[in-house]
Amino acid sequence: MRKPVVMGNWKLNGTKSTVTDLIKAFTGVANANEKVDVAICAPAIFIGMVESLATGSKLQWGSEDVDVHTSGAFTGENSPVMIKEFGSTYAIVGHSERRGYHNESNEVVAAKFKAAQDNGLVPVLCIGESEAEYDAGKTLDVCQAEIKAVIDLCGIEAFKNAIIAYEPIWAIGTGKTATPEIAQNVHAGIRAFLKTFNAEVADGVRILYGGSCNAKTAPELFAQKDIDGGLIGGASLKVADFTAIIEAATANA
């Protein structure tokens, strides 16, 4: 049985005041929903604040990205060692906004996955196709190539301690959630692909859905057999919405 995960991805949002209010609320919600792993991935500058506010609760946290280096002359980066030092559990890698705006290739993302895992963080590997790729029927090809780059560098066993987030780019921040059927088909296809390498790893890995997942769409998405929770952008900045999404995951746990 895979434990569901509901993870917020705050992106470039937040102030000291909103971080305080949101984390205070979410620690309570996480404590009340123990059947679900609840986490917030925050801008690096706020991770220390999140640690101070959430330590001692069931709420977990992490970063939205990570550098491949652990230290050195890499101005502006955040190393996995630093992220871990502030009590993080997770590091998102390969979000489509990083792949798109920062030209991160599958190989760079795989290196980030490895750096995170080697330094005690659980990588959350984001994968997903563009609208044009979706229309061309290339969804699984894209997802498989993004996963294969990680398998080539780290081996299939690396997915024993990692999370995959399927996020169709056309659904992110657009209000166009993938239907439960579309999402379930892709998740099943991802799991079948992993099975060709190792069935046990494929059965165990948690695959989250992301892309305009909200209080309304979450219940049906989370009811799907191969959807193990969600990576939530916009709705993780609103207490009522994120709480409802967590409760939807609990109902399916």
Ligand code: PGA
């Ligand atoms: P969204 O973002 O929920 O705002 O669509 C999801 C994500 O990019 O992780």
